[in-house]
Amino acid sequence: MWSAKKNTDLVAKRGKPGAISNRHLSRAVVGWLLAGVMIYGHSAHADNADELFLSARAAYNERNSAALDAAAQSLQSQHYILAPYTEYWRLLLVLNQADKETVQGFLAQYDAFPFADRARGEWLKALARRQEWKTFFEEYPKFKRDDVAVSCYAADGGIQQGQEAAVLDGKALWMTGTELPANCEAVFDRLQQGGVLRAEDIWARVRLLLQGSRITVSKGVLQRLPGVDKANLKLLDRVYQNPQQVLEKRQISFVSRLGKELNLYALERLSRSQPALALDLWEKLHGNFDAADRNYLWGRFALHAARKHDPAALTYFQRAGNTPLDKDQQEWKARAAMRIGDWKALESIIAAMPETQQSEQVWQYWKARAFKAQQQVAAANAILVTLSKNNTYYGILAEEELGDVVTALPAAYKPDAEEIRVALNNPGIQRGLALRRLDMKWEAREEWRLASRDFDDKQLLAAAEVAFREGWYDVAINTADRTQALHDFALRYPTPYRDMMHGYAADNALDEAWVYGLIRQESRFVSWAKSVAGASGLMQIMPDTAKWIAKRMGMGDFKPAMINQLDTNLKFGTHYLRYTMDMMNEQPLMATAAYNAGPGRPKRWASDKPLEGAVYAETIPFSETRDYVKKVLGNSIYYSQQLGSKPQTLKQRLGVVPGIGAPVNPERD
Numbered sequence: 255m256w257s258a259k260k261n262t263d264l265v266a267k268r269g270k271p272g273a274i275s276n277r278h279l280s281r282a283v284v285g286w287l288l289a290g291v292m293i294y295g296h297s298a299h300a301d302n303a304d305e306l307f308l309s310a311r312a313a314y315n316e317r318n319s320a321a322l323d324a325a326a327q328s329l330q331s332q333h334y335i336l337a338p339y340t341e342y343w344r345l346l347l348v349l350n351q352a353d354k355e356t357v358q359g360f361l362a363q364y365d366a367f368p369f370a371d372r373a374r375g376e377w378l379k380a381l382a383r384r385q386e387w388k389t390f391f392e393e394y395p396k397f398k399r400d401d402v403a404v405s406c407y408a409a410d411g412g413i414q415q416g417q418e419a420a421v422l423d424g425k426a427l428w429m430t431g432t433e434l435p436a437n438c439e440a441v442f443d444r445l446q447q448g449g450v451l452r453a454e455d456i457w458a459r460v461r462l463l464l465q466g467s468r469i470t471v472s473k474g475v476l477q478r479l480p481g482v483d484k485a486n487l488k489l490l491d492r493v494y495q496n497p498q499q500v501l502e503k504r505q506i507s508f509v510s511r512l513g514k515e516l517n518l519y520a521l522e523r524l525s526r527s528q529p530a531l532a533l534d535l536w537e538k539l540h541g542n543f544d545a546a547d548r549n550y551l552w553g554r555f556a557l558h559a560a561r562k563h564d565p566a567a568l569t570y571f572q573r574a575g576n577t578p579l580d581k582d583q584q585e586w587k588a589r590a591a592m593r594i595g596d597w598k599a600l601e602s603i604i605a606a607m608p609e610t611q612q613s614e615q616v617w618q619y620w621k622a623r624a625f626k627a628q629q630q631v632a633a634a635n636a637i638l639v640t641l642s643k644n645n646t647y648y649g650i651l652a653e654e655e656l657g658d659v660v661t662a663l664p665a666a667y668k669p670d671a672e673e674i675r676v677a678l679n680n681p682g683i684q685r686g687l688a689l690r691r692l693d694m695k696w697e698a699r700e701e702w703r704l705a706s707r708d709f710d711d712k713q714l715l716a717a718a719e720v721a722f723r724e725g726w727y728d729v730a731i732n733t734a735d736r737t738q739a740l741h742d743f744a745l746r747y748p749t750p751y752r753d754m755m756h757g758y759a760a761d762n763a764l765d766e767a768w769v770y771g772l773i774r775q776e777s778r779f780v781s782w783a784k785s786v787a788g789a790s791g792l793m794q795i796m797p798d799t800a801k802w803i804a805k806r807m808g809m810g811d812f813k814p815a816m817i818n819q820l821d822t823n824l825k826f827g828t829h830y831l832r833y834t835m836d837m838m839n840e841q842p843l844m845a846t847a848a849y850n851a852g853p854g855r856p857k858r859w860a861s862d863k864p865l866e867g868a869v870y871a872e873t874i875p876f877s878e879t880r881d882y883v884k885k886v887l888g889n890s891i892y893y894s895q896q897l898g899s900k901p902q903t904l905k906q907r908l909g910v911v912p913g914i915g916a917p918v919n920p921e922r923d
Contacts, residue, residue, distance in 0.1 A: 303334045304692060314343035322347070335688050339697075342369045349373075350380050354389055361396075366682070368700040375401050382407035382437075387415055402427070406438035413444050421450055428455060431462040433471045446478060453479060457515065464519045465554075469494050482512065489516055497524040501535045508542040518547060522554045529559060549577035560586035561875045563861065565594055581611060589873045592620060593861070597627035615641060615648040620872070622655070645741070647888035650904045651868065659903050663895045667740040669716035677716040680705050690726060702729055711740035718745045725750070728778030747892045750779055751792075751820065758824050762832035767899045768842060768907075769828060771889030772849065775882060781820050790817050793827025803829055843867045843908050846886050851879040860914040867908025 310325035326340035345352065345360050357377050364370045374397050381390040382404075394408055406427060412420025424441045427434070428451060445451035456478050463472040473487045489512075493500050497520035500506055506520075507513045517539065525532035533555070540548055556570035567590040571583075579587065584607050591599040601624040604617050611617065618641050625634035634655075641652035653659070669677070677683055682705025689698035706717050714737050721730035727748055734745035749755070749770060759766040776794040777783040789796050795803070795817055803826045804812035816822045831845065837853045838844035844856040851874075859874055871887075874880040887907050894902060 303329060303332055307334065307336050307340070308692060310340045310343065314340075314347065317347065319344070319347050335685060336692075338364055338367055339369065342367070342373060345373060346376065349376055352377075358393075366704075367685075368697075368704045371398050375399055375404050378404050379407060379437075382411060385411075387411045391415070403435040403437055406435060406441050410437075410441035410444065413441065413448075421445070421448075425450060425455075429459060429462070431459075431466045431468065433468065442478075451478075457511070460515065461550075465522075467494065467523075476512075479512075486512055490519075493520045493523065497521070498528065498531065501539070508539075514543060514547065517542070518551055521551060522558075525555050525558050529555070529562065529564070545575075546577070549573075549575040553577045553579060553583055556590075557583050557586050560590040560593075563593055563859070563873065563875075568594070568596070568599065584611060588617070588620065592869055593865075593873050597624045600624045601628070615644060615646060616872075619648040619651060622652070626655070645892075647884045647904070650888060650891055654903050654905055659901070661895075661901060663743045663892065664741055666742040666744060667712065667715055668742065669712065669719055673712060673716040674719060677713065677720050680717075682706075683717060683720065686729075687720075687724060690724070699729065702733070706733055706736075709736075711737040715740060715742050715745065718742070722748060728780050731774070731778055743892055744896065747774065747889065747896055748779065749893070749896060751824065754821060754824050758828040762828045764828060764831060764835070765842070765890070765894075765899065767893035767897055768846075768886070768890045769831065770893040770897070771886045772831070772846065773827075774889050774893075775885045781823070782818065791823035791827075792820065793823055793830075795823060795826055795830065799830065800826055839912070841909060841911065843871060843883060843887065844911060846883045847874060847879055850882045851876055855879075857914050860911050863913040865911045865913070867911055868905070870911045871908060 306325050306329060310322055310329065313319075313321035313325060322340065322344055326337065326344055329337040329340055341360070342364070345357070349357070357373075361370055361374055361377075364373075374393060378390055378393060378397060381387075381393070390407070390411055394404075397404060405423070409420045409424035409427060413424060424445050427438060428442060428445070442451060456475060460472055460475055463475065469490060473490060476482050476487065476490070489506055492505065493516050500520045501517065501524065506516050508517060521532055521536055521539070524535070536551070536555075540551075543551070552570055553574035556567050556574055559570050560567035568587070571579075571587050571590070584603070588600055588603045588607075591597075591603055600620060604612060604621045604624070607617065612621070618637055622634040622637040622641070625631075625637070638652040638655050642649055642656060642658070644652075682701050686698045686701035686705065689695075689701060702717075702721075706714060709717060714733055718730045718734040719742075721727075721733060722745055727750055730745055730748060734742055747770070755769065756766060759769050773779060773792050777792050779792060781792055783792070783794065784790050785794060787796065790800075797814055797817070800814065800817045801812070807826075807829060817826065831849055834845040834848040834853055835842070838848055838856060844860075847856040847859070855876075860870065871880065871883050874883065887904060890907060891902075891904050893899075
């Protein structure tokens with residue numbers, strides 16, 4: 255059972271640094287005592303049940319139905335909290351042969367579990383493969399998950415059943431720049447045979463795929479066109495590998511539609527890495543294309559120029575004429591105007607965006623800034639007042655534009671013992687905690703999300719408090735972040751590991767609020783977090799970077815596994831953050847960007863003249879880094895309040911980026 259000592263430690267981390275709130279302490283102790291020992295007390299019996307459950311999961315993974323059946327029956331007889339998962343695994347093993355009554359009975363019994371909708375999705379796929387469309391369409395409206403394979407089956411079955419809406423659904427599925435599940439080909443075949451999917455639709459998707467350099471998928475789509483053979487597809491490989499050679503040596507004819515599209519792709523691809531050369535070749539070759547193609551390519555040139563902070567980007571957008579701009583192009587057109595300080599152009603560009611795009615906080619803020627720069631103060635303030643009500647990066651900036659500064663956080667709502675008890679007794683939360691205990695992280699989060707889906711603010715904060723006391727910091731943050739009127743910023747912006755953090759931040763002369771803001775964005779305080787790229791721990795350090803830091807610090811006994819140790823990760827991360835600050839001349843904005851994108855890039859993203867930090871942040875070419883720096887620096891404002899640090903506005907943290915004038919070549923292929 256949790257001891258009072260453990261609870262005081264946890265509550266101390268939530269209160270004022272170094273102090274323990276008696277009010278919080280008594281609430282914590284009472285709350286957990288009222289909750290009882292059901293979840294936290296582990297008897298030998300419970301441990302044996304856990305082991306049996308894990309063996310059931312292993313049996314499922316090995317497709318050992320006999321072992322799974324035996325374990326499931328034993329766990330059911332013990333009323334083990336996670337026993338329903340064994341029933342889910344049993345169903346999956348027989349789903350392709352299961353009858354309607356069996357599956358529907360299962361779904362009705364376990365409807366409150368997150369695996370129910372996954373099971374429904376797999377059953378829908380099985381029904382579609384068996385062409386059992388009547389049952390499929392009875393069940394399909396109940397399916398809630400976003401599963402493209404199921405959507406394709408629904409469109410295909412709907413077309414076969416004569417549903418007119420299914421034709422439109424199938425057509426909508428077609429237009430994507432990503433690879434689709436194999437079963438989607440059947441619905442596209444029907445659409446093409448029926449004359450709904452035309453050659454122009456195929457070319458439109460090819461362009462979309464090539465914009466993302468999805469060569470393999472593009473080849474598959476191209477084969478839907480008559481006359482496209484393997485030799486043609488090899489030409490696409492040639493363009494991808496060496497667009498300059500293809501263009502300079504005129505290796506592909508402009509006579510056919512395929513030839514024109516491949517040459518267009520070659521020009522666009524070259525413009526990403528060698529824009530001047532691409533423009534020079536374009537001047538020689540543009541006569542081979544009609545007006546629509548020329549406008550299209552100018553739109554692509556403009557996008558890449560804007561990402562490179564080329565002042566000519568707006569001119570290129572103008573030369574694109576009336577060609578439709580996608581969301582990315584619309585945004586970079588606005589950033590191009592912002593970068594050169596053309597506020598009138600920025601206002602008109604935002605006004606031309608679709609309503610849904612205009613309403614995003616980012617464009618509301620910059621629209622207000624454009625109004626303000628043109629002395630339209632009343633119009634600007636009308637937007638800023640609404641925007642300032644949001645506890646976000648743009649909400650803070652809006653508040654500062656109005657002359658206010660975040661100097662104190664709103665009074666926190668603290669759930670009482672009864673609210674904590676109710677949260678702990680929620681079956682979904684109990685299962686989430688049990689799954690987390692067994693290291694079934696994904697399933698644990700699924701249970702938590704479903705259990706808290708319809709919670710009001712008080713229930714969310716009670717659940718967040720439960721997660722926090724469990725040390726489940728990322729779930730505590732995500733749950734507390736969802737409140738609308740009642741808030742607890744100590745749960746949104748927790749400060750775990752304070753003793754270690756304070757020491758390492760001080761050793762490296764770093765603002766502790768900034769370091770906490772960075773960790774919150776990097777890992778949400780998940781000490782075992784590992785990114786797709788291989789970064790590890792709280793501060794998400796790459797293996798090679800860790801070796802470099804160890805060598806720099808004179809740690810001859812460093813082993814790669816040490817980076818997963820909490821102490822080592824914080825020690826290395828703060829050391830590297832100090833290094834980025836030194837490299838970026840004490841500019842927190844650029845140092846934050848360097849921590850995410852590497853120390854070589856941020857200076858290349860600077861202008862030849864001093865640039866407002868908010869504009870610099872908004873025009874970072876990498877979307878991941880752009881989002882990252884805004885969230886880290888926004889987080890730091892709230893952490894500054896939590897820690898009682900010296901007050902500093904977000905605009906002060908963003909600062910002014912000095913002019914550097916280095917050449918820029920930021921694009922990733």
